[in-house]
Amino acid sequence: MKIYVCVDMEGISGIVHPTQLMKGEAMYEEGRRLLTNEVNAVVESLLQEGVREIIVRDIHASGVNFIPERLHPGASYVMGGTLFQERFPGLDHTFDGALLIGYHTMAGVERAVRDHSYSSRHFTSLKLNGRPIGEIGLDSLLLGTYGVPVLLVTGDEATCKEAANELEEVTTYATKVGLGRHSAILKSPVKVHEELRVTIAEALKHRDSYRPFIQSGPYELQVQYMSTDLADAKYCDGKQAIRLDGLTIRVMDDDLTSLLCRAL
Ligand SMILES: [Zn+2]
Incomplete structure (x- = not known):
């Protein structure tokens, strides 16, 4: 089994404030540790379920947030620029599914940690063929162009709701409950990592039944x-x-x- 893992940072357990998310800010190193530990928990869970090939994409900001020397040896990692011409390097039609880990809602959603659509400084809304859409929807459509279904989306509770509305066939897991853009009720990361093991095992069972998210052009x-x-x-x-x-x-x-x- 081959699984592609796309990892953003806002929906990772323990992340709630912009200073944990931006290079040079006071809490950024803490944010990187939380991120890397959660990535390792995901990789370990996938290996336990018999996944033999795992590519993990660091997709937050400039894509250089993982702490390389701490990364689990059981996967390959893609770090660096996140331009759309190759958003998911290494992905092809042979992958059985994708996980969206640490995601967030589209811009303008209340009670959602760091709600935004690709950039908080550039865009207030995106609509695809007349319908509001965010990163969950667009990234899932890009994965769908390779015939790869999204099996799991994690993030705050509002993120899970958006994923379920958008994709219908998907497993979701809430790492926290957003109270506002920079506040949330948090679960301990240790608890989240334990629960992720169970959730990932459950999500992988659907790899043959969840369909790729596809919307044909124009x-x-x-x-x-x-x-x-x-x-x-x-x-x-x-x-x-x-x-x-x-x-x-x-x-x-x-x-x-x-x-x-x-x-x-
Ligand atoms: Zn991000």
């Missing part, structure tokens, strides 16, 4: 930016990319990866 992504200068920086030809108002651009494309590269 695609239309409507992006609302935080400020007009961000929208100004995007080239709009009036056909495949249209400026709808000061803050909003609509981009059309037949290919999902190309769409995201052009729009975000």
Whole structure:
């Protein structure tokens, strides 16, 4: 069995504040430890279930958050830039499933830790073919282009709710309950790692029944930016990319990866 693991940071157990999430901030090293320990718990759980090939993608910010010398030896790790032209390096059609670990809700959701859509500083909302979407939905669609189903999504309770709404066929696990953007009721990371073992075993049982998340093109992504200068920086030809108002651009494309590269 081959499993691809995409790991963000906001939904990791014990993470609740921006100083744990950003390089150079006071609590960032603590955040990295929490992240790396949770990755190791996931890898150990997958190995116990008989998974023979595991690729783990560090997908938060610039993709260099794992502490390399602490990483479990039983997996391969992808670190570095997170550009859309290769969001999931090493992924192909031979993988049996993907896990989204430590994810967060789309921008604008209440009682959700660090709700955002790819960037808190750039985008206030994304809509794909008229429907609001965040990283869970778009990453699942990208994985779906390889025929790979998402088996498990972890993050705060609001993240689990978004995943269940979006994907329908998916196992979810809540690491915390968001009280606001920077507050939550937390479980101990030790407890989370124990419960992840059980949850991952359960999720893997569905690898043949959960279907890949697929939405065929053509695609239309409507992006609302935080400020007009961000929208100004995007080239709009009036056909495949249209400026709808000061803050909003609509981009059309037949290919999902190309769409995201052009729009975000
Ligand atoms: Zn992140």
